[in-house]
Amino acid sequence: MHLYNAWLPPPIAEETKKEPESFRRVVKSVQQSYRPDDPESVYSTIKWIPVIDLFVKAKSEVSLDDVVELVEFGLQLFHQSQDKLFAQVRWGALLVQLLNKFRKKLSLKIQWRPLYDSLLHTHFTRNTGPEGWRIRQRHFETVTSLVRSCRRFFPPGSANEIWSEFIHLLENPWHNSAFEGSGFVRLFLPTNSDNQDFYSHEWMQICLHHWDMIPNCQFWNSQWAAVTARVIKNYNFIDWQGFLPTLYSKYLNMFEVPVANGHGSYPFSVDVPRNTRFLFSNRTVTPSKAIAKSIVYLLKSGGAAQEHFEKLVNLLEQFYHPSNGGRWTYSLERFLFHLVASFQKRLQKEQKKSNDGSQGQVVLGQSERASFVSTVLKLINRGQYSKNEHLAETVAAATSILSYVEPTLVLPFLASRFHMALETTTATHQLKTAVTSVAFAGRSLLLSPLSDSSMKKEDIGGSDVYSDILMISLSNALLGMDANDPPKTLATMQLLGSIFSNIALLEDQMDEPSFMQTVSFSEWLDEFFCRLFSLLQHLEPSSVLNEGAHSPATSGTFLVEDGPYYFAMLQILLGRLSKTLFTQALKKISKFLKTNILPGAIAEIGLLCCACVHSNPEEAVVYLVEPILSSVISSLNGTPVTGFGGRGNFDSAVSSKGKATLSPALETSIDYQMKVLSVAISYGGPALLQYSNQFKDAIVAAFESPSWKVNGAGDNVLRSLLGSLVLYYPVYQYQSGSRHPLSGGLEKWTSTKDFEMESSVGPTWHISNSAEVQFANELLNLHLDSALDDLLKICQTKVHSDTGTEKEHLKVTLLRIDSSLQGVTSCLPDFKPSCVNGMVEDQGNTSFLIAGAAGSKVGSIELREKAATIIHAACKHLLEDKSDDSILLLLVIRIMDALGNYGSSEYDEWANHRQTWKHESASIIEPPINFIVSSHSEGKKRPRWALIDKAYMHCTWRSSQSNYHLFRTSGNISASEHVVLLMNDLLNLCLHSYETVRLHAGKALLKMIKRWPNKISNCVLTLTVNLRNPKAPECAVLGSCAVLGTQTILKRLTTDPKAFSSFLLGILSSSHHESMKAQKAITELFVKYNIYFAGVSKRIYSNSGNSSDGKDFTTLVSEIGSMSFESSNLHWRYNLMANRVLLLLAMSSRNDPNSSSKFLNETAGHFLKNLKNELPQTRILAISALNTLLKDSPYKLSAVEQSSGNMQISTKSSLEGALSHIFQEEGFFTETLNSLSHVHIIDTDSSTSTSHSNSSMQSLADKSITRFYFDFSSSWPRTPSWISLLGSDTFYPNFARIFKRLSQECGIPILLELRGVLDVFVNSNERSKQCVAAEVLAGLLHSDVNGLSEAWEDWMMVQLQSIILAPSVESIPEWAACIRYAVSGKGKYGTKVPLLRERIMNCLINPLPQTASTTVVAKRYTFISAALIEISPPRMPAAERQLQFTLLGELLGNMNHTSAQVRESIGITLSVLCSNLRLHANFTNSNLQEDGNLNAGSWDKFLVKRASELVANIQHALQADNMEIADGNGHANGFPNGGAQDDMKWMETVFHFVIASLKSGRSSYLLDVIVGLLYPVISLQETSNKDLSTLAKAAFELLKWRLLCDSHLQKAVSIILLSANDTNWRTRSATLTFLRSFMYRHTYVLSSVEKQQIWKIVEALLSDAQVEVREHAAAVLAGLMKSEDGELAEDFRTRAYTEAKVLLKRRKQRGSRSGPSIASTHGPVLALAASVLSVPYDMPSWLPDHVTLLAQFVGEPSPIKSTVTKAVAEFRRTHADTWTVQKDSFTEEQLEVLADTSSSSSYFA
16 A cells, blocks of 8 residues: 555545455446447547546555556557547546556557557648647647557567668658658667667667768757667667767767857757657757766776766866856756766666666676766766756755765765855855755765764764764854845755754754754754744735735745745754753743734744644643634724624614724734634644634624724634644644664654555544534534525625625625635535436445545535525625625635535645645655665655655545546436536626636636536537627626636537537627627637647537537538638638638548538638638638648559559549639639739848748737648658758748649649649749749649640740749749759658659759850759759669769869859759768769769869869969068959969859758768868968858858767868968967867867877977967867866876976076077966966866966066966956865965966056
8 A cells, every 4th residue: 555545544544445446347437438339439438537547646556457457448449549639638648647657567568550650640641630739739749658658568579670660761861751760769669678689789880870860960869869878778788888989979069068169059950840849849958868867877887988977077067167157057957967866766776676686787886886976076066056046956956865875975075065155255145055955965964974884983083074064054044044035044944944854852962963962952942933033023025915805814925935944844843842842932932922913924923833733732722822812802802893793693773873993003913813823723623622612702703893804814713723623634743753773863764665554653643523523513503504594684685774884794794604615625515416317326336436535524415505505696696786896706706616616625725735845855855775874765765744744635635536526427417406506606707797707707617517517518508699699798708708718618519519519600600799809809719729629529420400419510511601701791800710610620521431522522612712712811721721621632643654654544533523613714723823922921121031821911810720730740841951042931832732732633624724824923023923833833843643744845844944044033942942842752751753853853954055144053053952952862763863973073063153152052052962972872882983974983082182282272372462462563353363263263162062061961971071171171261362261261160060980080180280280370270279179079089199199289389489379279278188187188287387397497597588489488388377277166286386386477578478467367267266265275475476466567666
């Protein structure tokens, strides 16, 4: 039995034993309610889902066989309801819950293929159903979660099938199918023990090969990182050592951080389609979790993984520092979090295995644990004082967990940080963080003295140090309570709660724990209360206390609002005090209460008293409750009374004479005292009985008072008193349970997973005795029963002549009823339901049982029924007489809510409490692994009080649920007539003119109809009447829309024909409402309906002629159809809605085999006509509709027919007749295209056009009606768009697709009809008409219909040639898109070649006439690149290959074209073409040389060789040119002439090629060429030819982010070494810039020899002749030392120090003036400066000497002097935070030298 159930109140715990049997009955009932022959019956199983969910959440003991049976049945149901998304969402979510909860106990085998088919069918095919996007989104989320939960149950062999299924998707990395493939691999690939044979060293190599295909794409990285992380975690038989450098290199580069002053994010990232990103949910941030998981599971003894991890931390730690935050902080914070979490999980798993004796071979020993922890501590050290709250919190939690793993490392670190925070006063947030860290590690500090490890006394006073921290923090806690510093105060409260939760009993003289021996606790306690009272006196309420009874008892200050720490700390402290100390505390509190009235701190003081009463009710009541009670009664004595309080003595004549009032001071003081009292007595129980008469008097007196404030306070006391008498709650909860086995002074904590029934001491519950029940019944008689009589009397007989008095009397009477009901909650028995066949079913044989009760029963069913009847009468009276009085109406609604929604107040209480548990503090959690005292457990351990709290909330939740779903599942039980009365009243109140009344009434009504779903239909019918009624007021429309728009009602429409037709016609016939608000509400309701539309049940179609059940379907369709025509004179938005509904119905009926095709044909024809509709929105909707409705393609040629060229038409399209009749009308297409051209809004101001759905024309609401949010996920283009020349998005693929589908439906006639129209539009001067022409032509060219080849020869080819030769420029993007669309590959992977692709390509390849202008040349290349992007290289036919070779020759010959625009096009086209050829060769393993075309085969060598020749020419020419300019006889244009000019142009094209290759993500296949071009890119950064340099810089920026692999890396290193020795200093400097990023990115993959070579060359540049190069080299070295903390760095530091020392000595001997050159002095100084700057925040032992030596060079001439001053200033800046501690590392002399350097020299010196 689960701990929470075992610890329930005994009567309930006993009941829970019947639950397993009940669950078995439920499973049987679910199976019976589904009939396999009737797919619709799946809807009748849905009502059982919440019931099964209850058993799971109630943690019931259910039999595993039943669970297995249910899971298997659920999966079968899931697969059989393929088109019922709503049913799949509900069942899928339940299955996920069951599989996750019982995953370790179930032994199932689940097939993967049906799940994949379900995903494909719904989300990856063009057959998109009518469902709204919200349902589709939830469906996708559910199915993917289900796959993740089922993965562990996939049978052997699944991994192999899944891999071979998706590997084809990954063939072409430049097609979107590759992204989908990676998503599917990540989603489906199982890593369970059944499939381990599939994984091997070879598989991992293939996996890494695929990972490398697309560089710098976070989506791609995330997918592969996740897959590899799971494999690394589960299979340690693979030898990972060889993969470590590659993997770590990837991990490092996935963190987008600013390296060497660069950008912090990829300068370009491969564009993943929105849908794919959305489907395979991936926030585009670094996959920190996968990286952390991999790192933790790669660790093993003797492996290199730990070294690699240390290096990674060395590189990343600087970005954790507070001064170095940015957008990368989030992913770094997650990384730290997951590192510690995964480490803890791994240790826990290993511990469990060693206990079971099934230990695997890889296990982390003491030394591995220690080195991991010390590495993570570096990150913690940097991030501890971060200004980012999440990071600071994560750091504190991580410290806490690690302190249980390696206390010897973590606790000393924690201690030193805590002392440092106390000493530094500059940053106040540091103290809060330090206190939180100690609070989180409180238990480990207390346990460490008990440790059996080396932490005994030989550690410099080991355990004493920790005792000191706790001592200091206890004394500091008193200073930490400060009303002006909320965060610090709350951290202090948390710290005290943490410490006292560990100590079993607080006495004055304590032996254990050791640190308490030195404390005199009673003195500490006195001081604590002084501080606390001072804090309470200075509190400022956070908001003005709101008047009236609806304010909660209190609205607190930050102590209450910002977290549960204040109350928890008081409860723990007071619960743990010994008898004498408790009395001492009580007296102090009692004295404080008597002497202070603090209306600003009611909640805080109330909670203080409540904590005392909870700890020891008998004693606390005497000291605290009795004095307040007497004071209240005496204050109220003698004040004026109204007689409304229940003594029944009101006299109408007296009360109307003049209204007596209380003085404000008295009113405030009574209000304060009563509200404090109400909070204090919450847990009083039987101890309050001795004051029962005083309570009665006080409450009556409060209700009799003329002050509404005092009435409200009386309400709080009555509510609290009733609750404290009848409810179940734990008493003595905070007293300590069992003691810790190693130390009697500490409490033993327990885990819910390890608990045994026998040994655990459960909580003591408050269960009412007979005297309490009797007193509660008396109070109910007084304030519920008699108040109801009063109410009836007021409503039926005019008791008061004065309306004001009547209102007051009503208010007080309703308030009394309300507080009685709120006090007893569900202890007052619920209504009996009525039976449909007239017989009330005995509750004993209800369908299932969940045990739960809020407390002892009081009152009777009759009392609840009486209340309902009288409240119904009162409501009627109020709506007639006082309908403008919101206070009265809101009170009535609250009472109705309490009467009709049995258990809802318990649910609310549980929900609020759950919020506070979400912030559960790490200070009361002991992790499952504890190496301090070597006690490991199954789960987290918590103190007993926290577990009791959870058990109490579990009890509250059970009481709210035990009756809630009882009657939903049985069809012959309906709501009692009393509930129906209340529902009808609430329905009326929903339409009230006050918004707050409508809102509250709506909430209460929804809760009721959710419990009694068969009442939903009536609600819908009643409310839709208001929409249709022309005379309905605005408020009625708003109220109706608010209720109709809730999910409860929208879900019901799916299966209820009557409500369905009433709802639709109600909305569509509501255009007569004139108010803007009403129209907005109706539109929003309709949009909501669209978003949540879940299809239509078959019952609704088959509903013909059966008039009792709403409209017959065909009548409904014809009614809606008549509204959707233009001529119907409806407002355009209603016309649009009618069209949308028609489309939804058509799409829903399409799945029904019995539906008539006539309806579909008419609808399709209707939408085709709508293409030329006057209204732009309706046109856009028509496009959406046709895209969905045009499905058959009888005229499309299949692949076989394409090759043979003949075709037999076997079937005619069902739509053809209807459609051809329409489009053959005179001028139909001319009009249509004209209309469509108006939809294109061409934005003339900027280069790009407005976004795809014309945002300037459509409001958001219209958009959601006209367009399916969830476009088919393979929406065009299916290849990434990265070419800027293809630009704008004025080409709408949706339009092109309609014309493609139309021609496939209707064949040749369409082509003939469109031919003439196209001629006109192609030659039009208006760009919008050209856009439409491009879309139409694209659709036709791609349609592959019979007769298309003839049409191509006949007129299409000519049309295309004229487009290529047309001189206009602005429509290039549309025509490029048209060509791209026309040659797009078909099929899921884009590998099937369209019929006309080869002809279109040949048409483009044809050479242009000699006279063609440069724009036409550029245009042609743009078209060619657009077409090449769509080719699928892996399986390219020979003809396409040959064509590309031909083109390659032409491109290489034209590279120095005179026009810059043409050069750019050529560079881009070349990059696409070469990468296509390379990928093809790679895929087929063929060699390109086989074509015998040398030029084509060796283009790569040609490019590299030619580039290196030309660089020399260009540099030479530019130098010569500069000399000539200096001599004064340069060229007029500043450029060299002739050959050099051509060379530069050629070079520009090469740079365009490099940029395009890197931007497009195609660089993986061109790396050898790109590396070969590295020297030109580096050396042409700074030239007098600005265009050339700009391009070189752009390429350089992109290259800095590119990771290179082995073979290319060596080549790159050799190029870098050469260019570092270049004669031109600018090239040397650029090389250094490149090196900074290069070394960071490749730190794992460079060999040690290469690193040494680079290090040497940079060191040599320290004494370069050019000062810029020297300084730059120093910066690079500082960076290198940061990352390389090895021998190289140490060796360099030592040499730098020695050399500088020798140099200083020489300078002193020779005197400063004479001596070697500045460069030779500057070098050693810079080397020294680099060493100092390589450790920005730490203080290693060598640093003081180095920085002091550096400071002694300050007297040297510039630039040496400026180097020294800058370096010392930077050193001071980065060490400022911790300088108070770090300066101890320096001697006095050294500090003086530093001071001399940093003080600015005097002006007068």
